[in-house]
Amino acid sequence: MKPPAAEPGPLTLLDYARVIWRHTLLIIGVVAVGVVVVFFYTVRQPRIYESTASVLVPRESGGGLAASLAVSGALQQIPGLSVPSLAPNRDLLIGVLKSRTMAERVVERFRLQERYQARHAQEAARALQGLTAVAVSREGLILLTVEEQDPVLAAAIANYYLEELGRYISNLGSGEASRQRVFIGEQLGLAKRQLVVAEDALRRFQEQNKAIILQDQTKGAIDAAARLKGEIVAAEVQLQVLRSFATESNPEIISVRRRLEEMKRQLTQVQYGESQVGGPRNAGRRQDISVPFAKVPQLSLELARNSRDVKTYETVVTLLTQQLEQAKIAEARDLPAFQVLDPALPALHASRPRLRLSLMIAGVGSLLVGLFLAFVVENVRSVSSRRR
Numbered sequence: 001m002k003p004p005a006a007e008p009g010p011l012t013l014l015d016y017a018r019v020i021w022r023h024t025l026l027i028i029g030v031v032a033v034g035v036v037v038v039f040f041y042t043v044r045q046p047r048i049y050e051s052t053a054s055v056l057v058p059r060e061s062g063g064g065l066a067a068s069l070a071v072s073g074a075l076q077q078i079p080g081l082s083v084p085s086l087a088p089n090r091d092l093l094i095g096v097l098k099s100r101t102m103a104e105r106v107v108e109r110f111r112l113q114e115r116y117q118a119r120h121a122q123e124a125a126r127a128l129q130g131l132t133a134v135a136v137s138r139e140g141l142i143l144l145t146v147e148e149q150d151p152v153l154a155a156a157i158a159n160y161y162l163e164e165l166g167r168y169i170s171n172l173g174s175g176e177a178s179r180q181r182v183f184i185g186e187q188l189g190l191a192k193r194q195l196v197v198a199e200d201a202l203r204r205f206q207e208q209n210k211a212i213i214l215q216d217q218t219k220g221a222i223d224a225a226a227r228l229k230g231e232i233v234a235a236e237v238q239l240q241v242l243r244s245f246a247t248e249s250n251p252e253i254i255s256v257r258r259r260l261e262e263m264k265r266q267l268t269q270v271q272y273g274e275s276q277v278g279g280p281r282n283a284g285r286r287q288d289i290s291v292p293f294a295k296v297p298q299l300s301l302e303l304a305r306n307s308r309d310v311k312t313y314e315t316v317v318t319l320l321t322q323q324l325e326q327a328k329i330a331e332a333r334d335l336p337a338f339q340v341l342d343p344a345l346p347a348l349h350a351s352r353p354r355l356r357l358s359l360m361i362a363g364v365g366s367l368l369v370g371l372f373l374a375f376v377v378e379n380v381r382s383v384s385s386r387r388r
Contacts, residue, residue: 019374019375019378020371020374022374022378023370023373023374023377023378026370026373026374026377027367027370027371027373027374028370029370030366030367030369030370030373031363031366031367031370032366033366034362034363034365034366034369035359035362035363035366037362038358038359038361038362039355039358039359039362042353042355042358042359043355045352045353046149047149047350047352047353048147048148048149048350048351048352048353049147049148049149049150049151049154049346049347049349049350049351050145050146050147050154050347050351051145051146051148051151051154051155051157051158051344051345051346051347052143052144052145052146052158052342052344053143053144053158053159053161053162053340053342053343053344054137054141054142054143054144054340054341054342055093055141055142055143055144055162055165055338055339055340055341056141056338056339056340056341057089057090057093057140057141057142057338058338058339090136090140090142093142093165093169093338094134094136094142096165096168096169097132097134097142097144097161097165098129098132098134100122100125100129102161102164102165102168103125103126103128103129103132104121104122104125105164106128106157106160106161106164107121107124107125107128108121109160110153110156110157110160112124112127112128116128128157131146131147131148132144132145132146132147132157132161133145133147141341142338144158144161144162144344145158146158146161146344147351147352151346151347151348152346154344154346154347155344155345155346155347156344158343158344159343159344162340162343165338166338169338180327181324181327181328184320184323184324184327185324187320188317188320188321188324191313191316191317191320192317194313194316195310195313195314195316195317198306198309198310198312198313199310201306201309202306202307202309202310205302205306228263228266228267231263232260232263232264232267235256235259235260235263236260238256239253239256239257239260
């Protein structure tokens with residue numbers, strides 16, 4: 001009877017080294033095959049180039065027009081007028097860049113449906129989205145990366161993305177600003193036309209009623225009326241004195257009587273405006289600019305209304321002119337909503353496939369596989385020898 005086989009002791013590093021040494025050729029062969037296969041596979045793969053553009057997003061702030069009007073105090077004078085902020089945040093920009101609409105515009109611009117051999121534009125857009133990456137750097141920049149086999153095309157696509165983003169944001173933001181500017185401009189034009197109408201009405205009123213400075217004119221009419229009344233009283237006294245010793249046909253009485261009639265007519269003109277001052281003494285003189293007493297209340301009211309209309313429209317024109325300038329400044333300041341920091345450039349080297357990295361991974365993986373096979377073979381041999 002054979003004695004039982006001794007139990008094998010624990011394996012040491014020397015035992016592992018011996019196994020590796022005995023199966024060196026197997027390990028080398030596996031590594032060589034793996035590296036060669038990966039090499040030829042990698043070489044046959046199409047080269048992919050990456051082009052990256054970076055976008056600087058400004059800090060968010062309140063609406064430019066609203067802020068400007070609020071500072072000037074004009075916003076409070078226009079009820080219901082508000083301008084939203086035109087500076088989109090970073091998330092909005094990223095969402096627009098990742099949108100299907102943006103991808104379809106790029107597909108249409110570069111005819112990528114034929115290049116990707118897609119049956120529909122939506123399929124080409126999805127393929128483009130798979131080749132486009134949008135990320136945020138630690139500094140807060142938006143990084144847009146496009147992968148393509150043609151480095152020039154990759155850079156062109158990335159830059160066109162940003163061009164379309166600028167157009168979209170401009171239409172989104174400047175639509176409100178432009179509408180506000182156009183609205184204020186229309187109101188300004190209307191106010192100017194109304195001001196011209198009010199000024200013409202005031203001028204016609206002053207020309208027709210000879211009312212320039214009503215208060216001063218009324219004071220002058222009162223003085224003139226008082227003077228005329230005094231002269232009339234004096235003339236009547238003189239006429240009575242003359243009648244005491246002369247007849248009505250006396251030339252001096254006739255002269256005093258005519259002068260008295262003339263002064264009474266002038267007094268009537270001053271008080272009621274019923275007739276125009278005439279006579280030899282007023283021949284060749286300009287039209288009187290005095291205001292009759294009877295018309296003073298009515299003229300004062302009409303003059304006040306016309307003057308008020310002119311002042312109102314002057315204030316409106318001044319206010320709207322300031323607001324229009326504020327709207328133009330805000331519209332120019334709020335666009336564009338972002339700034340391209342680094343435009344995309346054609347890549348000088350392919351980003352994929354990475355031959356060196358692939359060979360390193362293949363070598364390490366093949367080495368592990370070779371070691372595993374070596375120990376499997378060694379274990380099989382050991383079991384077979386025990387059975388014999």
